[in-house]
Structure formats: C-alpha cells, structure tokens
Amino acid sequence: MTVEDFGGRRTVSAEELLVVVGDYALVDEAGEQTGRIESVGQEGLSVVVTISRDGDALGVTFEPEAQVTIEPFDGGKAPVVP
Numbered sequence: 001m002t003v004e005d006f007g008g009r010r011t012v013s014a015e016e017l018l019v020v021v022g023d024y025a026l027v028d029e030a031g032e033q034t035g036r037i038e039s040v041g042q043e044g045l046s047v048v049v050t051i052s053r054d055g056d057a058l059g060v061t062f063e064p065e066a067q068v069t070i071e072p073f074d075g076g077k078a079p080v081v082p
Contacts, residue, residue, distance in 0.1 A: 014062035027069040
C-alpha cells in the first residue's frame with residue numbers, strides 16, 4: 001500500500017482512500033496540506049474526496065488509480081520530518 005512513508009506521509013491510490021481510517025489530510029505536489037479529509041466516496045468509477053480548508057468544504061475527484069499523498073492531520077501542530 002505504501003510507496004513512501006516519511007513522518008507518517010504516504011502515497012496511496014485514490015481507490016485506497018475508501019478504506020483509510022483516521023484523520024488525514026491531502027498533500028499537494030509542493031508538500032503542503034491542502035485540507036483535512038472529511039469524507040471519501042465513489043461516484044461512478046471516480047473517487048470523490050471532500051476536504052475542509054479554512055472552514056470551507058471542497059470536493060476533489062480522482063480516477064481510482066491516481067496516486068495521492070496523505071499524512072496524519074494534526075492541525076498543523078507538528079512538522080513532517082522527511
């Protein structure tokens with residue numbers, strides 16, 4: 001399941017998000033959290049992830065085989081150490 005694992009950061013397929021348990025945040029290509037994962041569902045063949053960022057809820061859609069990076073959500077309290 002894990003392609004890389006640095007400080008709790010993992011790269012998984014979007015499809016695997018359907019079974020991830022716990023508080024996680026999506027991480028963008030720059031290594032910054034894009035928001036806390038609130039819910040994950042499936043719409044047709046796509047995986048739909050709802051994230052909260054600054055009080056707003058945003059929906060993000062991925063193909064099932066897309067690689068996404070997640071890390072434990074701690075509210076920005078602890079740094080991720082590579």
